[in-house]
Amino acid sequence: MKPHTVGSIRAIVLGELVHGSNEVEILHGAYRIKQIKHKNTILFTSKRIINWKGLKVYFPLVLATDRKYSSEEIPEDLTIIQVSNSEEAYWKFVKYYRSLFQLPVVAITGTSGKTTTKEIIKHILSPDKNITSTNLTSNSRTAYLQYLLSIEEDTEAAIFETAVGSPGDVLKAGEYFKPTIGIITNIGAHHLNYCKTLEGYIQAKGEMVKIIDPTGVLIINTEDINTRKIDLKSFLGRVIKVGTHWSCHFKAEDIQYVQDGMQFSVKHKGKNYQLFVPGYGEHQVYNALAALAAVYEMGVTIPEAAIHLKTFRKFNKQLQVMEGINDSVILDDTWSITTTSLEAALKVLNEIGKEKKKIAIIGTITDLGSWGYIIHEQAGELIRQIGVDVLITVGQHASIMAEHAVKMGFSSPVYTFNNTILVYDLLNKIVDSNTIILIKGDMYSKPISELASKLRKKK
Structure with a gap:
């Protein structure tokens, strides 16, 4: 943050100095107490702060507030700017700072x-x-x-x-x-x-x-x-x-x-x-x-x-290619999952997996609310259209993909699991050096991430 003094911030937010000094320097900003991580922070809040002891490590601290504090409540090294409305003062500061x-x-x-x-x-x-x-x-x-x-x-x-x-x-x-x-x-x-x-x-x-x-x-x-x-x-x-x-x-x-x-x-x-x-x-x-x-x-x-x-390096778990169990190839795409990214991943699997047995392990798509069933059916239709040699789904909602793909004519072997416990054992039996495995889920699915890690060939 470009440094500002309390006096300059007061002029921006039209505030009155009720405690502290206009010369205190401000180097950080926050609008929630948990966002305070450094000294010389200005906090915009309308909430009454009672536990000053927990904040003392961050003093000198500046408070821009529309709350009234008695002189007995105010600790040393605290500067208070009184404003008529804390939220309005906050947005005045934000808009001013961006305009710089x-x-x-x-x-x-x-x-x-x-x-x-x-x-x-x-x-x-x-x-x-x-x-x-x-x-x-x-x-x-x-x-x-x-x-x-x-x-x-x-x-x-x-x-x-x-x-x-x-x-x-x-x-x-x-x-x-x-x-x-x-x-x-x-x-x-x-x-x-x-x-x-x-x-x-x-x-x-x-x-x-x-x-x-x-x-x-x-x-x-x-x-x-x-x-x-x-x-x-x-x-x-x-x-x-x-x-x-x-x-x-x-x-x-x-x-x-x-x-x-x-x-x-x-x-x-x-x-x-x-x-x-x-x-x-x-x-x-x-x-x-x-x-x-x-x-x-x-x-x-x-x-x-x-x-x-040419020298860009993409993140791990974004269609990351690596050696896998039984000398297979693993395509780890456990960064995130949507129907858009699933379609892209399946196309990559088919392109770089030519002449190999292609296995797709797919987890649940989240944040869908009441649309969960429909979107998982759409994912199943994508799987049917693009095709894989073996489909494995993990999770109750993910099984909807498998069921719909089969219903629409998908004829390759299909396995559905509620969790990953038995998936590894199955793969160990059907995977060899002529196999490429796509594992698709999101970073918040710990079982899928752990399975992806387990499938990698140990050095």
């Missing part, structure tokens, strides 16, 4: 590919620019203030994920970050427990249109069916399309699976460029295209970006 910086700010949303796209942008920019970004997949609204305050005077660009747990999340992120570049990677079906319907989820993702600076750009995968449903009529900025269609501003051609990743060419403004991105799957090409479009807007040429793209 004129720099490119990228906001990324989408069902799949957010983190990878963010990390590719960060990787391309970092050698030459001072970058701040969301940390790994930590993109909840409770972290927004800390990410905003990570912008400092020497920051040259910021890249933030703006996830959707419920409607309004992207709008809230926009109030903090005020992005100049927005990216929608794709829109599948997720978080329907709060968005209620697929249309509601699409609208929640489409809030990106409302938060981008009017002079900014929106980068979209023009071939994504649900993204095309977003109403762009009110958007005043430029729309940049990425994909394989002739109308795309960044058009991928000649996409090929090669050693450790994808090779492809990009056509942009009449010129062709050869690129390589680590990581398997056409979805990885789309992630790279969105990242290329973003960094191009920030002044990085495509040849420069291509050099850095």
Whole structure:
């Protein structure tokens, strides 16, 4: 955070100093007590604090509050700024702080590919620019203030994920970050427990249109069916399309699976460029295209970006290829699971598993609410369409996929388990050196993660 004095913050939030000094320096911000991790923090709250003892390790502390405290309650080294409304004061501070910086700010949303796209942008920019970004997949609204305050005077660009747990999340992120570049990677079906319907989820993702600076750009995968449903009529900025269609501003051609990743060419403004991105799957090409479009807007040429793209390292558990039990190949994709990422993973399995026996182990898709049955049926239809040689599902809801796939004509062997206890024993019997195993789940499913670890060949 760019340092401020109590006096300068008072002027911003129109507060009155009732205790302490105007000269105390503020280096951190918080709006919940548990967010206080450092000394010289300003806390915006309307709640009455009783347990000062637990906070003394963080003194000097500054409190911006609309609560009244008696002089007997106030500890030493505490500064209090009295405001008429704590929430209004907080937002005045947030909006003021963001206004201090004129720099490119990228906001990324989408069902799949957010983190990878963010990390590719960060990787391309970092050698030459001072970058701040969301940390790994930590993109909840409770972290927004800390990410905003990570912008400092020497920051040259910021890249933030703006996830959707419920409607309004992207709008809230926009109030903090005020992005100049927005990216929608794709829109599948997720978080329907709060968005209620697929249309509601699409609208929640489409809030990106409302938060981008009017002079900014929106980068979209023009071939994504649900993204095309977003109403762009009110958007005043430029729309940049990425994909394989002739109308795309960044058009991928000649996409090929090669050693450790994808090779492809990009056509942009009449010129062709050869690129390589680590990581398997056409979805990885789309992630790279969105990242290329973003960094191009920030002044990085495509040849420069291509050099850095070659050395990008994707996260573990994202279609990670490794040696497995009985000399098999393991494709560990236990980072997250949606129907969108499941489709991508199955396609990769079939592509790199040619001439091998292909086994898919699939866990439950979460955060679906009352849509759970329907979405798991849709996943079953994907499995039937794309095909595997052996299907194993883990979890009661995951079994819906298997049942529906069989109902729709899937004829390969199918095994359904409520847990992973017996899965390993089954695999040990049917897996050999001519087998490739996809294990698909999310990072919060401990049994699936433990099974993936157990399947790896021990060094």
